Amino acid sequence: MPPPVDFMRKNRVKLAFLAFVIVVVLTLTLFSTSWSHDHDQEEARVVLQESLNEQIRAANRTSGNSTVVFASVIFRHGDRNPTNGYKTDPYKNGSEYVGGFGALTMKGKKRMYLLGKYLRKRYQSLIPPLYQFEDIYVLSSDADRCIMSVEVLLNALYPPLPFEKIHPSLDWQPIPIHTVPRDLDKVVSAKAPCPKYTEALQCVYNSSYSVKINTDNHELLEMLTLKSGQSVENYAQAESLYNTLALQKELGLTLPEWATDEVLERMKQLAIDSLAAFTHTKFMRKIRGGPLLAELRDRLNQKRAASSRLKMLLVSGHDLTLINLLRTLGFVETRWKPDFSATLILELHAIDQKHIVQLWYNNGFAKESTFEQLQLPGCDLDCTLNAFLEATQDVTPLTWTQDCTTGPTDPDACS
Amino acid sequence: MPSWLIIVVITLASSLAQDQNVDDPSTVILTNIIFRHGDRTPVEPYPTDPYRNVSVYWPEGLGQLTDVGKEQHFKLGQYFRKRYDSLLPKKYNYNDVLVRSTDVDRTLMSAESNLAGFFPPVKPWSPDLKWSPIPVHTVPENLDNLVSMKHPCPRYDLEFKNLMESDFMKKIKAQYQDLYDYLTEQTGKEVQDPINVQYIFNTLWIEQLKNLKLPEWTKKVYPDRMQELSRLSFTLNAYTAELKRLKGGPLIGEIVNHMKQKVNKTLTPDRKLFLYSAHDTTVANILMTLDLFDAQNPPYTSSILLELHKLPPEKYFVTILYKNETDREPFKLSLPGCAFRCPLDDFVKLTSPMIPEDWNAECQLGAEQTFLFSDEATLLRNLSITVVIGSGIVVLLLISVLVLAVAFMQQRSRNNYRYSPLSIDSFS
Numbered sequence: 001m002p003p004p005v006d007f008m009r010k011n012r013v014k015l016a017f018l019a020f021v022i023v024v025v026l027t028l029t030l031f032s033t034s035w036s037h038d039h040d041q042e043e044a045r046v047v048l049q050e051s052l053n054e055q056i057r058a059a060n061r062t063s064g065n066s067t068v069v070f071a072s073v074i075f076r077h078g079d080r081n082p083t084n085g086y087k088t089d090p091y092k093n094g095s096e097y098v099g100g101f102g103a104l105t106m107k108g109k110k111r112m113y114l115l116g117k118y119l120r121k122r123y124q125s126l127i128p129p130l131y132q133f134e135d136i137y138v139l140s141s142d143a144d145r146c147i148m149s150v151e152v153l154l155n156a157l158y159p160p161l162p163f164e165k166i167h168p169s170l171d172w173q174p175i176p177i178h179t180v181p182r183d184l185d186k187v188v189s190a191k192a193p194c195p196k197y198t199e200a201l202q203c204v205y206n207s208s209y210s211v212k213i214n215t216d217n218h219e220l221l222e223m224l225t226l227k228s229g230q231s232v233e234n235y236a237q238a239e240s241l242y243n244t245l246a247l248q249k250e251l252g253l254t255l256p257e258w259a260t261d262e263v264l265e266r267m268k269q270l271a272i273d274s275l276a277a278f279t280h281t282k283f284m285r286k287i288r289g290g291p292l293l294a295e296l297r298d299r300l301n302q303k304r305a306a307s308s309r310l311k312m313l314l315v316s317g318h319d320l321t322l323i324n325l326l327r328t329l330g331f332v333e334t335r336w337k338p339d340f341s342a343t344l345i346l347e348l349h350a351i352d353q354k355h356i357v358q359l360w361y362n363n364g365f366a367k368e369s370t371f372e373q374l375q376l377p378g379c380d381l382d383c384t385l386n387a388f389l390e391a392t393q394d395v396t397p398l399t400w401t402q403d404c405t406t407g408p409t410d411p412d413a414c415s
Numbered sequence: 416m417p418s419w420l421i422i423v424v425i426t427l428a429s430s431l432a433q434d435q436n437v438d439d440p441s442t443v444i445l446t447n448i449i450f451r452h453g454d455r456t457p458v459e460p461y462p463t464d465p466y467r468n469v470s471v472y473w474p475e476g477l478g479q480l481t482d483v484g485k486e487q488h489f490k491l492g493q494y495f496r497k498r499y500d501s502l503l504p505k506k507y508n509y510n511d512v513l514v515r516s517t518d519v520d521r522t523l524m525s526a527e528s529n530l531a532g533f534f535p536p537v538k539p540w541s542p543d544l545k546w547s548p549i550p551v552h553t554v555p556e557n558l559d560n561l562v563s564m565k566h567p568c569p570r571y572d573l574e575f576k577n578l579m580e581s582d583f584m585k586k587i588k589a590q591y592q593d594l595y596d597y598l599t600e601q602t603g604k605e606v607q608d609p610i611n612v613q614y615i616f617n618t619l620w621i622e623q624l625k626n627l628k629l630p631e632w633t634k635k636v637y638p639d640r641m642q643e644l645s646r647l648s649f650t651l652n653a654y655t656a657e658l659k660r661l662k663g664g665p666l667i668g669e670i671v672n673h674m675k676q677k678v679n680k681t682l683t684p685d686r687k688l689f690l691y692s693a694h695d696t697t698v699a700n701i702l703m704t705l706d707l708f709d710a711q712n713p714p715y716t717s718s719i720l721l722e723l724h725k726l727p728p729e730k731y732f733v734t735i736l737y738k739n740e741t742d743r744e745p746f747k748l749s750l751p752g753c754a755f756r757c758p759l760d761d762f763v764k765l766t767s768p769m770i771p772e773d774w775n776a777e778c779q780l781g782a783e784q785t786f787l788f789s790d791e792a793t794l795l796r797n798l799s800i801t802v803v804i805g806s807g808i809v810v811l812l813l814i815s816v817l818v819l820a821v822a823f824m825q826q827r828s829r830n831n832y833r834y835s836p837l838s839i840d841s842f843s
Binding site: 056099100103104106109110113132133134142144147148149151152155163164166167169170171172173174175176177178179180181184 | 474475476479480482485486489508509510518519520521523524525527528531540541543544545546547548549550551552553554555558
């Protein structure tokens with residue numbers, strides 16, 4: 001057998017040719033497989049994109065039939081811990097409160113989640129399951145518990161669709177929530193400073209109306225002052241104490257002996273008076289409930305003029321947000337005491353070429369909750385948009401800042 | 416050997432022994448993070464843009480955070496969790512954390528996504544949900560001088576107008592006039608300054624990122640020439656000392672206050688993390704104000720970390736980090752005049768000229784301003800040869816300083832930074 005070197009030298013040309021052929025064949029094979037691979041991938045990508053597009057299209061469709069074209073949903077945050085203690089409070093160091101004073105509780109989160117689920121069902125025909133920024137605008141009071149409440153509600157209203165998921169195991173997606181610092185907030189928390197309003201409120205507290213309530217409850221207030229170790233001289237102070245006691249009871253904490261059910265019920269009535277006192281006069285309603293009402297009226301007008309694609313406005317606020325608005329709308333006879341997650345819905349319907357406003361209320365959301373329809377004073381149950389706008393015209397503030405500073409003193413507050 | 420000399424030697428030796436350049440998060444007692452939102456759609460396509468049809472090309476809407484952007488921030492949040500695991504308990508508590516965002520959908524959503532990665536629930540409130548609500552606070556843009564920096568400020572507007580009409584900007588305009596004309600003609604949008612160019616640049620950049628083929632006309636100017644101006648545009652808002660003070664000053668002031676209050680135990684609640692969700696302009700303005708800007712478009716999720724460290728028993732120092740790339744550790748920045756590990760007292764001293772004592776008052780066009788102008792008027796009336804020579808010298812000096820500064824900046828960006836906004840790879 002010849003040595004391999006000799007063999008290679010003799011068959012140089014043949015070997016070179018063989019090598020060349022092998023290289024060409026290999027290259028071609030590689031190229032063709034990679035090409036078909038690319039091609040397959042490309043095809044797969046197209047198919048995937050198509051199915052994704054189909055999913056998006058499907059998610060962007062609403063289902064069911066309804067005449068509602070716009071809904072404003074205004075609600076109180078979910079259950080929270082007490083915001084403060086009182087002097088002889090056995091729980092005043094707050095160690096019993098998971099998350100701290102004023103924090104949204106687990107129960108509160110679950111309630112908001114239920115409300116979100118309910119809204120998804122109620123408005124399946126209005127807003128598609130796919131989140132789109134033009135469909136919904138979310139306003140919240142700047143309080144942590146309000147922001148957190150609406151965050152949870154939104155998680156139930158807009159659970160992420162498979163292709164919207166940030167992370168496979170994360171059943172949540174971000175949705176923007178707009179807030180305004182408390183001292184600038186006229187609309188939701190309604191705490192923006194207003195000197196003329198403060199003056200009026202002070203006058204209400206000193207008026208014969210208030211004096212009568214305080215006198216009628218004289219003995220109760222004296223007892224509360226004695227037992228709580230702090231001054232409880234009027235219904236406003238009684239409200240603050242009531243909130244703490246009622247929430248402690250709700251949390252399953254044992255209350256001091258003097259805080260009997262009967263005492264709590266009487267305190268609750270004072271709390272209701274106190275909540276209403278903030279909007280005692282027409283001027284006060286215009287200042288504290290008017291800005292939110294104006295916001296709603298603007299949205300309704302835009303909707304009628306078809307200049308807005310917005311379908312839902314969410315407002316995450318406090319008990320006073322609801323009471324101020326309800327009283328400004330004209331519901332001044334009702335003794336409002338909204339529970340956590342209490343909700344007012346203002347719906348705009350398009351029926352037979354006509355725009356109708358409906359009001360729906362729920363005093364605190366639970367699993368099988370339903371809403372009852374409210375009839376706007378001076379209007380039909382199905383109130384035409386024109387009638388609604390007309391009825392609410394004169395409590396809509398046009399010159400809020402002026403009214404608060406240089407305007408006349410409220411004539412009704414002191415009587 | 417005299418005793419003072421011994422002290423000096425010891426101090427020198429100990430300072431040498433301490434590595435001034437270590438980034439160690441375990442000593443952090445307070446961190447302030449300013450970040451840009453994640454991947455978004457264009458804010459405003461130009462009039463002749465072939466991809467103007469919003470529902471076809473930008474289904475999320477204009478200027479909205481995309482799914483990619485949400486994921487970017489979720490991951491950044493996970494990175495923060497890792498970095499600050501010893502500083503922050505796993506469970507969110509409002510006494511530890513304050514989150515502030517500009518009042519824009521994409522920054523609000525970025526903050527929320529970031530927090531979902533930063534604070535996944537320890538004990539989920541719903542059995543199969545790996546998310547729990549955390550409040551994000553905001554302020555309407557026209558009232559926000561801190562993060563969006565859009566609160567009106569007449570003095571700032573005047574200073575900015577002066578800058579735009581300065582010789583420097585006139586020179587830029589002369590140099591790029593052909594580009595402005597070309598862009599105006601091609602885009603159907605009036606282009607006259609670097610900021611206009613930046614807007615179009617940004618739209619083109621996003622379209623390229625989304626694999627949309629750019630029109631033929633862009634080849635001549637995109638990216639190179641447009642990028643030069645886009646970069647310049649990010650320096651303009653805080654170009655002069657006065658602009659820095661009025662633009663970046665309030666936020667730097669707030670952060671320095673957090674640090675001072677932390678040390679003298681007056682921070683209430685005694686927080687450990689302040690998170691600011693913002694824009695490329697916010698990031699650029701803060702870096703400009705601190706004299707640390709590399710004149711590069713701040714990419715999505717780029718973050719400035721201003722950390723306060725405590726070494727036992729009572730030694731405090733500040734470090735500044737800039738995380739402008741997803742997959743690598745942040746860059747260490749040193750405030751000019753200080754080491755990377757900058758003693759808190761020095762940091763406070765060095766930043767104090769940047770911080771307005773009363774922003775609202777300084778924003779007014781007050782008496783001081785009028786006086787300055789009337790003074791100038793007198794000078795103009797009494798034009799003398801001395802003034803001409805004097806100003807000539809000043810201009811020469813300014814130009815040489817500018818040349819040096821630009822050279823220095825370029826060198827620094829070469830040495831210190833690795834960030835190429837045009838490389839698609841780093842984002843895919």
